[in-house]
Amino acid sequence: MTETKELDNKVIVFQLEDEEYAIPVDSVGSIERVLPITRVPRTAPYVKGVINLRGVVTPVIDLKQKLKNKPTTFDDETRIIIVNVKEVTVGLIVDSANDVIDIMRDKIEPSPETIGKEVKEFIEGVVKMDNRLFILLDLEKVLFEEEREEVHAMEG
Numbered sequence: 001m002t003e004t005k006e007l008d009n010k011v012i013v014f015q016l017e018d019e020e021y022a023i024p025v026d027s028v029g030s031i032e033r034v035l036p037i038t039r040v041p042r043t044a045p046y047v048k049g050v051i052n053l054r055g056v057v058t059p060v061i062d063l064k065q066k067l068k069n070k071p072t073t074f075d076d077e078t079r080i081i082i083v084n085v086k087e088v089t090v091g092l093i094v095d096s097a098n099d100v101i102d103i104m105r106d107k108i109e110p111s112p113e114t115i116g117k118e119v120k121e122f123i124e125g126v127v128k129m130d131n132r133l134f135i136l137l138d139l140e141k142v143l144f145e146e147e148r149e150e151v152h153a154m155e156g
Contacts, residue, residue: 013099013134014081016064020098022127022134029082029089031097034074045071051080051091058082060091066142067119085139101134103127108136 011022012031032053037060039049046065050057060080064072072078077096082089108125124136 009103009105010100011103011134011136012081012097013101014079014094015096015098016067016094017070020132020134021094022101022103022136023081023083023139025100027083027085027139029084032080032082032091034078034080034093048093053082053091056089058089058091060093061143063092063094063142067122083139085143088143090143101129103129103134111135 010025012025012028013020013022015021032051035051035053037049037051040047040059043049046062048060048062050059052058062072064070072093072095079094079097080091081094081097082091107127107129109127110125111120111123112126119135122137122141124138127134127136
């Protein structure tokens with residue numbers, strides 16, 4: 001019998017500049033258009049603040065600023081992907097959310113050397129499919145322990 005690790009794995013594909021990233025569908029609560037963001041003082045520059053998501057105060061992180069040190073320029077394509085990581089709900093601002101696709105776990109390769117070292121620590125691996133390269137993010141690493149604590153404090 002095939003092990004679960006080799007079965008299809010559904011991921012949400014999103015864009016940061018010209019790169020396509022992917023995160024597991026089971027970590028995603030919803031994908032939202034940009035909502036009004038209330039700034040929270042004394043937080044990291046990529047922590048944009050909080051949104052009121054259907055009555056729930058949800059912290060929001062600019063993923064491009066976190067990974068590439070460039071703030072997102074908001075437009076009609078900009079989305080907030082609501083993710084749940086270890087009992088913490090966070091919104092990730094991305095340039096656009098493109099697809100839901102299936103990937104085979106055994107097609108995940110290690111990060112190539114061409115990926116910048118500032119991003120590499122957050123990457124689980126890469127997948128090449130249909131002339132596209134998807135960078136798989138490790139959401140737990142994207143949200144360091146101290147950031148998870150900061151987000152917990154903002155929640156409440």
